[in-house]
Amino acid sequence: MTSPPKAEGGGTPVVGGEREPGKGPEGGQVEGRSPGRLMWIRFKRDRVGVVSAFVVGFFFLIGLLAPLISKVYGKDPFTVYADERPELFDSAGVPVQPNGGISGEFWFGLEPGNGYDVFTKLIYGIRTSLMISLTVTVAVVLTGIVLGVTAGYLGGKADFAIGRLIDFLLAIPAQLFFIASMPVVVSLFVSPRDETPTYVRVVALIAVQWLLGWMSLGRILRGATLSLREREFIEAARVSGATSERIIRKEILPNVVTPLLVQSTYLLPNFVTAEAALSFLGVGIVEPTPDWGQMFAKASTELVLQNDITYMFFPGVSMIIFVIAFNLLGDSVRDAFDPKSAR
Amino acid sequence: MSRGGRHVYAAVSVLAAGALVLSGCSKGGSSGGDNHKKDDTNAKRQQALIKFGDVAASTGPAAPVPGAKSGGTMEFLERDSPAHLDPAQIYTFAEATLAPLLHRGLTGYKATSDDGGKHEVVGDLATDSGTVSDGGRTWKYTLKEGIKFQDGATITSKDVRHSFERLFAPFLTKGPTYLQQWMADTAGTDYRKLLPDGPYQGKHLPDSVLETPDEHTVVFHFKKPVTDLPYALAMTGYSIVEEKGDTKEKYDRAPLATGPYKIQSFKSGKSMVLVKNDQWDPKTDPIRHQYVDRFNVTFNQQYEMSTKALIADSGVDRKGVSLQNQVDAGNLSRVLSDPKMKSRTVAGYQPYVGQININMSKPELKDKKVREAIAYALPVTPFVRAYGGEAAMEVAGGLISPTVSGYDPTFDPFGKKKKPAGDPAKAKKLLEEAGKSGMKLTFAYVNTPEGQQYSTAMAEGLKKAGFDVQRQELPAETYFDEVSKIHNNFDIFHTSWGADWPSASTVLPPTTDGRLIADGAHNYPQVNDAHVNSEIDRISTITDPVKAATEWEKLDKYLLTEVVHAVPTGYYKQVQIAGSQVGGLAYDDVLGGIDPRRLYVK
Numbered sequence: 001m002t003s004p005p006k007a008e009g010g011g012t013p014v015v016g017g018e019r020e021p022g023k024g025p026e027g028g029q030v031e032g033r034s035p036g037r038l039m040w041i042r043f044k045r046d047r048v049g050v051v052s053a054f055v056v057g058f059f060f061l062i063g064l065l066a067p068l069i070s071k072v073y074g075k076d077p078f079t080v081y082a083d084e085r086p087e088l089f090d091s092a093g094v095p096v097q098p099n100g101g102i103s104g105e106f107w108f109g110l111e112p113g114n115g116y117d118v119f120t121k122l123i124y125g126i127r128t129s130l131m132i133s134l135t136v137t138v139a140v141v142l143t144g145i146v147l148g149v150t151a152g153y154l155g156g157k158a159d160f161a162i163g164r165l166i167d168f169l170l171a172i173p174a175q176l177f178f179i180a181s182m183p184v185v186v187s188l189f190v191s192p193r194d195e196t197p198t199y200v201r202v203v204a205l206i207a208v209q210w211l212l213g214w215m216s217l218g219r220i221l222r223g224a225t226l227s228l229r230e231r232e233f234i235e236a237a238r239v240s241g242a243t244s245e246r247i248i249r250k251e252i253l254p255n256v257v258t259p260l261l262v263q264s265t266y267l268l269p270n271f272v273t274a275e276a277a278l279s280f281l282g283v284g285i286v287e288p289t290p291d292w293g294q295m296f297a298k299a300s301t302e303l304v305l306q307n308d309i310t311y312m313f314f315p316g317v318s319m320i321i322f323v324i325a326f327n328l329l330g331d332s333v334r335d336a337f338d339p340k341s342a343r
Numbered sequence: 344m345s346r347g348g349r350h351v352y353a354a355v356s357v358l359a360a361g362a363l364v365l366s367g368c369s370k371g372g373s374s375g376g377d378n379h380k381k382d383d384t385n386a387k388r389q390q391a392l393i394k395f396g397d398v399a400a401s402t403g404p405a406a407p408v409p410g411a412k413s414g415g416t417m418e419f420l421e422r423d424s425p426a427h428l429d430p431a432q433i434y435t436f437a438e439a440t441l442a443p444l445l446h447r448g449l450t451g452y453k454a455t456s457d458d459g460g461k462h463e464v465v466g467d468l469a470t471d472s473g474t475v476s477d478g479g480r481t482w483k484y485t486l487k488e489g490i491k492f493q494d495g496a497t498i499t500s501k502d503v504r505h506s507f508e509r510l511f512a513p514f515l516t517k518g519p520t521y522l523q524q525w526m527a528d529t530a531g532t533d534y535r536k537l538l539p540d541g542p543y544q545g546k547h548l549p550d551s552v553l554e555t556p557d558e559h560t561v562v563f564h565f566k567k568p569v570t571d572l573p574y575a576l577a578m579t580g581y582s583i584v585e586e587k588g589d590t591k592e593k594y595d596r597a598p599l600a601t602g603p604y605k606i607q608s609f610k611s612g613k614s615m616v617l618v619k620n621d622q623w624d625p626k627t628d629p630i631r632h633q634y635v636d637r638f639n640v641t642f643n644q645q646y647e648m649s650t651k652a653l654i655a656d657s658g659v660d661r662k663g664v665s666l667q668n669q670v671d672a673g674n675l676s677r678v679l680s681d682p683k684m685k686s687r688t689v690a691g692y693q694p695y696v697g698q699i700n701i702n703m704s705k706p707e708l709k710d711k712k713v714r715e716a717i718a719y720a721l722p723v724t725p726f727v728r729a730y731g732g733e734a735a736m737e738v739a740g741g742l743i744s745p746t747v748s749g750y751d752p753t754f755d756p757f758g759k760k761k762k763p764a765g766d767p768a769k770a771k772k773l774l775e776e777a778g779k780s781g782m783k784l785t786f787a788y789v790n791t792p793e794g795q796q797y798s799t800a801m802a803e804g805l806k807k808a809g810f811d812v813q814r815q816e817l818p819a820e821t822y823f824d825e826v827s828k829i830h831n832n833f834d835i836f837h838t839s840w841g842a843d844w845p846s847a848s849t850v851l852p853p854t855t856d857g858r859l860i861a862d863g864a865h866n867y868p869q870v871n872d873a874h875v876n877s878e879i880d881r882i883s884t885i886t887d888p889v890k891a892a893t894e895w896e897k898l899d900k901y902l903l904t905e906v907v908h909a910v911p912t913g914y915y916k917q918v919q920i921a922g923s924q925v926g927g928l929a930y931d932d933v934l935g936g937i938d939p940r941r942l943y944v945k
Contacts, residue, residue, distance in 0.1 A: 080800040083722050083764040092676065092732030113728060114800045194785075195813040286816075288799045301792065302647070302673020303731075 035337075042336040049332025055325035059318075063127040070120040073107075077124045077290040081106075082115030089115055092303065100310035111298060112308045116288075122314050124290035126322075132205055133271035139210040140271075141264050144217030149256070151218070152225025153248060159222070166215045174212045175277070181208050182283040198289045205284055209271055217263050224256045258337040265330035269323045276319065292319060392889045393748040393845050394463050395473070395573050396453065401466035404625040405632055408927045408941045409457065415944030416637045417925065418663035420649040424612045424642035429595040430582035431510055432517040436935065439579045440666035441640070443631070443940050444617060446582035447601040449473075449484050449503065449561070450573045451630045452933045459691070459931035459938050462845070464573045464888075465629050468498060468583060468601070469561075472573040479568030479886045486559045491622040492585045493600040500555040505586035508548055512541025514592050518580035519843065521571075526552050528566040543591065568884045570891060574844035603633035603940075615640040634927070634943035646671035653920045654684060662944055664921035664928070666937055672731035678920060679734060689937060690734065690918045691930035694841035696744045696850075697726060697736075697912040699801075700826070700868040702834050712777035714907040717784070717835060718757045720770030720808035725800030726837075726912040727763070729793040734918050738763045739911035741899045742854075746932045748845045749892030756903040757910060770808035780809040787826060787833035790816040797837075827863050837912065838867050845933060846888065847895030852879050855902060868908040875902060 033041075043049055062069070070076055082089045088101055093113045095101025100109030100118070108118035151162035185204035186196055228234060228251075237247050272292070278284035279293030280300075287294065295315035298304060304311050423437040430446045433439050451467035454460075464472045469484040476483070490498045509515060510523050511534070520534065526548070527534035538548055554562040563572065575581065588599045600606065605620040617638040625633065639659075644652070649668040652660045654677075670678050670688065678684045699721055701714050708714060727736040737745075740755040758766060774780050784805060788798035795816075802812040815833065817825050826836045843849040853859065856879050857871025878898050885891040902908060919937050921928050926945040931938035 078803065080722075080725070080803045082728060083724055083800060083804060086724070086764060089728075090676075090732060091727060091734075092672075093728035094676070094732075113796050114725065195815060287795050288803070302671060306673040307676055 039336045043332060046332045046335060048328055049336070052325040052329040052332065055321060056329055059126060059322050059325075060130060062123050063130040066120075066123040066127040069123055073120065075106075075117045075120050077116055077121040078288050079117065080114045081110055081117065082113070085115070092307075094303065094307045100308045102310070108314050109308075109310060111295075112304050112311060113298065113301075114287075116290075118311065118314055121290045121295065122292075122318060125292040125295055125315065126318065128202075128285060128290060129272055129275055129292040132202060132209075132275050133268055135206050136209045136213060136271045136275075137264055137268045139206065140214040140217060140267060141260065143210065143214040144221055144263075145253070145256075145260070147214070148218035148221030149225045149248060149252060152222040153229055153244070153252065155226070155229070162218070162222070166218055169212060169215050172212060174274075177212060178208050178274075178278050179281060179283050182278065198285070201285055201289075205275060205278060209274060213267070213271065217260075217267065220259050220263060221256055224259055225252055228252050228255055262330060262334040262337065265326065265333050269326040269330075272319070272326075273323060392892050393452075395888055396463040396465035396471065398466070398471045400453065400463055401469070401471045401629055403628040405453070405629050405940075408632060408634070408943065411632070411634050411927055411941075411943040412945070413634050413943070414636055416639060416659075416662065417635045417942060417944055418659050418922075419638055419640040419939075420644040420652060420660075420663055420665045421640055421642050421667045422644055422646065422649070422665075423667060424615075427517060427595055428598050428606070428609070429515070430518075430579050430584065430598060431506075431515045432595060433579045434518050437667045440934075440936060441615075441617070441939070442579040442582070443602070443934065443938075444604040444638070445598070445600045445602045445606065446579060447490075447628070448576050448578070448582045450576040452577055453630050454929070454931060454933075454938065454941075457929060459929040459934075462933050464577060467577070467628070467630060468503075473576075475572075475886055479570050479884060480565050482563040482565075482569070482572050484561045484563075486561070487627045489624045490601070490627050491624070492588065493605045493620045493622050494585070494588060495622050496585060496587065498583060498585075498601065499558045500561050501558075502583055502586050503561045504547070504553060504555050505542055505589065506582070506584045507553060508538060508542035509584065509589065510541070510580075511535055511538040512543060512591070513539075515541075519575070519578050521575045521578075521843070522581060525565050525567075525569050525572075526563070542586075568886070570883065570886045570888070571844065571846055571848050574846055574888075577844065603628070603631050604638065612642055614642065631940040632927075632943075634941075638939075644668065647674070650674045650678070650920060653687075653922055654678065656687075656923050661922040661924045664925045664937060664942065665919065666939055668919070669735075669917035670920050672735065675731050675734055675918060678918065684920065687923060687925075687928075688918050688920045689928055689930035690916060691932055691935075692737075692744065692746045693915040693917055693935045694744060694746045695839045695915040696739055696742055696841070697837060697839040697915070698739075698742065698909040699835050699837050699912060700909050701907065702831070702836075702868060703871070703908055704829070704869045705834055707779070707782060708834060710777050710779070711907055712773050713779050713782070716770040716773040716777065716779075716808060717805065717810070718770075718907055718910045719766045719773065720805050720810065721757075721910050722763065722765040722801055722804035723759050723910070723912045724763045725797035725804075728800075729797040730913070730915075735916055736913040737916055739914050741896070741903060742840075742909065742911055743847050743850060743896055743899045744842065744914050746845055746935070747842050747847055747850060747892075748888065749847055749896040751896050751900075754896075754900060754903075756900070759911075765804045765808075767804065767807040774809050781811055782809075783813060784810045785813045785815055785832055785834045787815045787817050787822075787831075787836040789819050789822040789837070791819050794819075794837075824863070826867055827865070829860065829862055829869065836867070839915070840865065846892065847899065848883060848891070851895060851898055851902070852883070855879075855906075855908065870902070870906060870908040872902075872906050875906065 082093045088095055090096055093115060095110045097103060102109040106117055108122060111118055111121065147162050151159045182204055185207060186200055189200040234247060234251055237251050275284060276293030276296060279291045280297045285291035285294055292315055299312040299315060425438040427433055427438060430442060433442055447467050449467060449469040450464055450472050452462045453465045455463050466472055468486055468490050470487055474483045486498060486500060492498060523534040524530060527537040538546060551564055583601055585599050600620050603620055603623045604617040607616040607618045609615045619633055619636060646668050649665045650670050653663055678688060701708055701717055723738055727738060730736045738759050740760060741751065743750050786798060786802055788794045798814055802814055805812045825831060826833060840850060840854055853865045855866060855870045855875055857876050860866050860869050860871060882891055882894045885894060924945045926943040927941040929938050929941060
């Protein structure tokens with residue numbers, strides 16, 4: 001477990017084990033630096049971390065700007081080019097030109113089958129996947145804080161109840177539960193004459209992932225809170241008459257920021273891959289809504305495998321880069337917060 | 344994780360990405376070659392009308408296959424193990440594939456060309472395809488001399504009577520029911536009341552229904568004219584079963600063969616061995632050959648497996664072929680683009696025709712202009728693409744398929760052959776004339792990868808014409824139950840229909856007769872048109888098959904131009920492949936696959 005910086009004596013110069021002073025811009029005189037500032041200094045020095053952060057930022061930027069990009073590019077991911085531009089396809093919907101129909105017009109080629117534009121589909125897919133995963137992460141973090149800190153701080157019956165709830169939810173096989181519950185959750189909202197709206201699927205995806213995603217974070221936060229609860233500064237706060245709410249907000253939460261940040265940078269790529277897995281299995285986002293996992297599902301069909309392996313390249317490489325970058329970023333954040341564990 | 348570990352992790356991931364880069368190059372296009380030309384000839388040969396053959400045409404032996412040799416063992420790689428061996432229980436395509444080698448009926452289809460494209464209905468066990476009198480109410484058959492079961496017993500009219508009477512027994516539920524319904528003059532399963540226990544309790548059909556005046560003569564008497572009897576009797580379900588050897592339910596495990604081969608062993612789900620039936624006399628059979636000594640059948644071979652084995656063409660697979668399996672969609676282009684492999688393939692039509700049904704019971708779809716707008720707007724290319732392209736699906740014109748007598752290849756009511764991606768401009772105009780622009784259209788689709796793919800693209804095409812398309816997914820298991828309910832929520836949905844024999848009498852009446860509308864019935868669009876109903880009654884009484892075929896085609900045209908209850912999407916096709924030592928390979932359009940009766944080992 002990481003050492004809560006504040007517990008080391010908030011605001012005072014850095015503790016031992018650090019061998020960084022001496023070089024760098026702030027070398028000369030001893031000056032007070034907040035743990036956050038220290039973390040930032042250490043993080044900036046980690047080249048891998050900085051590159052990863054830029055890559056991750058780039059993905060989020062693409063997701064955010066997808067409509068703008070596609071407007072400039074002049075295409076959207078819903079146009080069935082196999083019907084609009086039949087000369088580019090054979091009768092099975094495989095692009096006639098080599099490498100999946102990559103050309104100056106279609107930068108990443110065309111999707112075998114209905115012939116969607118791969119470039120816009122990919123950036124919109126990133127948008128969908130990141131939006132869902134980010135929402136799940138935020139929901140999971142909030143739930144983890146509320147339940148984890150409550151359990152750790154209150155202890156006793158509350159701790160027992162939340163602990164058993166966590167045990168119970170951890171015992172449910174997550175992937176199987178997703179597959180079984182997604183259609184049920186979706187069908188709860190469907191009206192008989194209308195198409196299942198995409199937002200219903202999105203909400204259902206977020207809901208099932210959130211339900212089974214918060215436990216590990218909750219447990220970690222509970223443990224952290226539990227160890228903090230007995231510390232002197234908490235006791236001092238209690239003796240001085242602070243309310244529980246104030247103690248949690250002002251004393252405990254700032255001290256669990258480290259595990260929280262580190263865990264959530266690990267959680268988010270996991271949710272991205274889990275969401276992709278669900279769509280891959282056909283229970284998540286379905287056509288024509290663009291989605292990363294759905295592109296993998298398409299890429300794994302015999303039609304694509306045998307005729308247009310290039311297609312696999314774009315969702316595959318982009319997801320590998322994203323997940324690695326995010327994991328490396330998580331490592332760097334962790335290292336920056338807690339340099340001892342890295343060396 | 345330590346820093347060192349992290350670098351290894353990164354390196355491995357980069358390698359993985361590199362592998363993707365390397366594999367990420369592909370050549371364009373899927374199917375090479377010009378299948379188009381061959382398909383045109385396929386379609387052309389289908390215009391030939393099927394005749395009912397006379398005594399000369401029904402006399403054996405069958406014309407020899409050019410270059411055929413006797414002897415050798417052949418391998419069949421099949422997917423589905425037959426659940427039934429009793430011919431009266433056989434109806435599905437997969438089960439019927441081996442039946443032509445084993446069982447004979449009163450009539451059969453004789454291929455009159457070596458490519459399996461032209462056919463004639465001839466007498467198989469009978470001397471001709473049947474003598475009709477009394478305007479189609481009476482059919483007389485005479486049995487040939489020298490026809491025997493595999494146990495050596497001669498086939499007599501008693502066996503024929505028994506074969507048809509046992510169809511009424513309660514344990515026979517899987518076979519076709521046309522003949523029984525004609526005999527009892529009822530629809531549905533009420534025919535069983537005619538002879539509730541079959542012949543097993545000593546009761547028989549009265550002479551007013553089925554008459555066997557002597558050992559060689561069988562006479563059918565029907566209350567209403569029956570024009571399609573020779574077609575129906577050629578179905579495997581109406582093959583002849585020995586009275587003496589009938590073991591009732593147990594017959595399903597060990598049937599007695601009448602054809603050139605008999606079952607030596609059968610392990611359900613695993614294998615079957617067919618050997619020559621020495622009691623079969625080629626002189627009595629105008630349809631079958633007996634070149635191969637032995638067939639080894641292996642079951643549980645999925646399409647990819649059998650295709651890969653036959654592509655590899657090594658060992659016993661060189662003498663391998665599959666009657667059920669087609670070349671799977673993924674390997675199709677590879678097979679067709681390699682001339683060496685392509686030469687080992689045959690292609691042809693399956694009997695199914697796909698159609699988008701327009702639910703005529705919906706008030707907003709009562710307007711013919713709206714239905715026409717749907718028909719013109721609908722792109723059929725998504726459907727063709729989803730099933731593997733031109734080699735697996737042909738853009739359809741009418742509802743009568745190329746495998747059915749009377750097919751008209753020039754009929755193209757909605758211009759789909761010229762504009763398969765639809766005509767949104769024309770559709771938009773029609774919809775505006777009807778004043779229904781932006782109307783909501785609920786499109787039910789079957790939740791399979793194909794269904795998802797074609798429905799999204801079709802919806803996109805319909806949207807261009809101004810429809811507000813609402814796609815509704817239905818699970819594959821209950822799809823047909825849902826769409827065949829009278830009160831359903833769906834405006835348009837896709838179904839396909841296959842003819843039971845090459846006459847439109849098994850296509851148009853069950854799918855468009857307004858008097859047959861019921862939950863679970865096959866009139867999916869719920870057409871109820873007075874002219875259609877009366878025409879069905881009229882054409883059903885025409886005894887000349889050639890004349891009837893042209894009349895059915897006229898009704899097909901009326902339906903699609905005046906009623907507009909459906910939009911035909913595609914004629915199903917398939918490509919099958921065989922090992923290099925398989926001779927006599929031909930795609931039989933009536934069987935809907937490779938003809939096993941003419942195969943020989945090179």
